[in-house]
Amino acid sequence: MRVCVIGLGKIGLPLAAQYASKGFQVIGCDVNKDVVESINRGVSHIKEEPGLGEKVKAAVVMGLLSATTDTVEAVKRSDVVVIIVPLVVDKKGNIDYCIVDSVTETVAKGLQKNSLVVYETTLPVGDTRNRMAPILEKSGLKVGIDFHLVFSPERVSSGVMFDYLRNIPKLVGGINEESTRRGVEFYGKVLDSKVIPVSSCEAAEAAKLFDMVYRDINIAVANEFAQFCDARGLDVVEIIEAANSNPFSRILLPGVGVGGHCAPVYPHFLIKNAADVGIDLSIAKKARKINDGMPKFTVSILKKELGSFKKKNVLILGLAYRGNVKETFMSPAIALIKNLKKSGANVFVHDSLFSKEEIEGFGAMFSDLQNPSSLDAVVLATNHREYRDLDFAELKDKGVKVFVDGRNVVNKEVVEKYGIIYRGVGRS
Ligand SMILES: NC(=O)c1ccc[n+]([C@@H]2O[C@H](COP(=O)([O-])OP(=O)(O)OC[C@H]3O[C@@H](n4cnc5c(N)ncnc54)[C@H](O)[C@@H]3O)[C@@H](O)[C@H]2O)c1
Incomplete structure (x- = not known):
């Protein structure tokens, strides 16, 4: 199994190193040439993640991890494509899809029959099916028939990646049952944590958002309590x-x-x-x-x-x-x-x-x-x-x-x- 990881940042590079540590061939893709060159020399550009430097070096030396800026070519050579680039909002809260859309267009150019595409980048509910699938289908391949599509939220945190990758269950929701099955099979091979299938990609997207909104509200309550305590x-x-x-x-x-x-x-x-x-x-x-x-x-x-x-x-x-x-x-x-x-x-x-x-x-x-x-x-x-x-x-x-x-x-x-x-x- 050959895996392509798109976005070699604080989350994507540890994921690439984790998959390689399980013996799989991993190609990492990033638009940043310095990041790609550094990884190909066996040097992690992220210094703050405990254990990452050693894992990247070992994977590169063993020939299991390489990096490239040529995402189309990497996707062509992969059975599984994992997308983990940022999706952010502007000051008014409007979603800026620029990066994730353009990555998806690029994936479509190299997409192969029978491959599995996974979005780990946090997405609004419905986007895997309604926004990403139509872009991927520009490849001429039909989602759920010619290729499999899954949303699997990344619930780790930078700075404690390898600990969380072992301990936080991985949620997997596919576009259909077969996609979910393929996603569960993939994560079962590359992670040590429990893998939990959910009924759809929408359920997986919503689970990540509920978790984050709950945490934001919890902190807001604490912040209001703080203002009360300050006054009292x-x-x-x-x-x-x-x-x-x-x-x-x-x-x-x-x-x-x-x-x-x-x-x-x-x-x-x-x-x-x-x-x-x-x-x-x-x-x-x-x-x-x-x-x-x-x-x-x-x-x-x-x-x-x-x-x-x-x-x-x-x-x-x-x-x-x-x-x-x-x-x-x-x-x-x-x-x-x-x-x-x-x-x-x-x-x-x-x-x-x-x-x-x-x-x-x-x-x-x-x-x-x-x-x-x-x-x-x-x-x-x-x-x-x-x-x-x-x-x-x-x-x-x-x-x-x-x-x-x-x-x-x-x-x-x-x-x-x-x-x-x-x-x-x-x-x-
Ligand atoms: N940082 C966290 O703690 C955290 C936790 C959970 C989930 N996530 C998810 O992971 C996503 C990425 O977070 P991160 O912290 O790794 O971000 P990051 O900014 O550290 O890394 C993003 C990487 O994507 C690359 N990139 C940008 N455009 C690209 C393109 N078109 N093609 C290929 N690569 C491209 C950038 O060069 C960069 O190396 C987040 O948006 C979120 O959805 C992050």
Whole structure:
């Protein structure tokens, strides 16, 4: 069995390496020439994924993994085609199909009889059947007869890929029964996790979206609880932990905001799907609004302690939307930068996953933690491992008066020991 993986990013490359580790011949496709060249040298361009570097090197050395920019040729030589490119929304929540449509057009050009096409990219409900299948049929092959088509949501997370690939069940929903059977057979061979067939590709698409919307709403509730606790002088973390001691309560933690390709994006897919059939997903919409408002709320916490921002030096710790992952898509840190600058602050950002140029590209000044020499406040925006051991004595020496813990991960007592005011999100 020869497998083609299209999109060798944070998710696609680990998938390609996983399939190769099971002894299958894998061709990875990407539009980025540097990514392709690096993989063909046996070097992973993604450094933050534990175990990925070793797996890519081993697969390339064994001749099981290669990469190319020629997707048509790779599809022609493959029995299974897995598509894992991004599908995102613009600022107004409109879906931008540009990449996934063009990849599908390319797949159609190389599609072979009897092959299996799998969409792992999260799609709105109905898109596998109604949008992707007609494009694939431009190949002259008939879906469900000449080739098989499946939607199988990717429910892993970058940074813990190989752990999740072992432990999170894989959902498979085909365009018809035979497609589902082929999909289940494929994943049974390449994964160690349980494979769960569902009744249709629509069921698999909806399962992924329900999961993400539920999580977004759960975080929004936690964020509202945080605002209540802030106003009442309570500690939201203590209270959520206490509430969750009941096994029926699974409240997530509040924070500075929600970013990345997934949680802020997929609710819009389902909101649109529902609107198309006259259903208003009002709770999902409200949750998006609450979560998008959290950077502003975090700035308001700091303002209460600092007073005016004029000419104050504020350091943001972390540009990435999530700890230990080099990704800025819809990162709350970007909204923090904008809000703080608008209020008149001099904004510095530290994130060792990003270069000086990358940080300056977001309109902030670069900090390597040594500069600037004087600081008024710090906002922790990303739960990077390295921020667990911050040197508060040094921060105090620089003049830091307030530390806002946007991820509620820092020990309050340690900060206060140095005479710095500690504020969390909902921990007044
Ligand atoms: N990142 C996550 O934690 C996560 C979790 C679950 C599911 N997903 C799904 O995976 C998708 C991809 O996420 P990611 O984090 O790997 O994204 P990424 O940005 O890290 O990688 C995407 C890759 O696709 C490549 N690409 C873009 N256009 C292409 C084209 N026309 N042909 C071939 N390659 C192309 C890019 O060059 C890049 O290497 C998401 O949109 C989502 O549907 C992601």
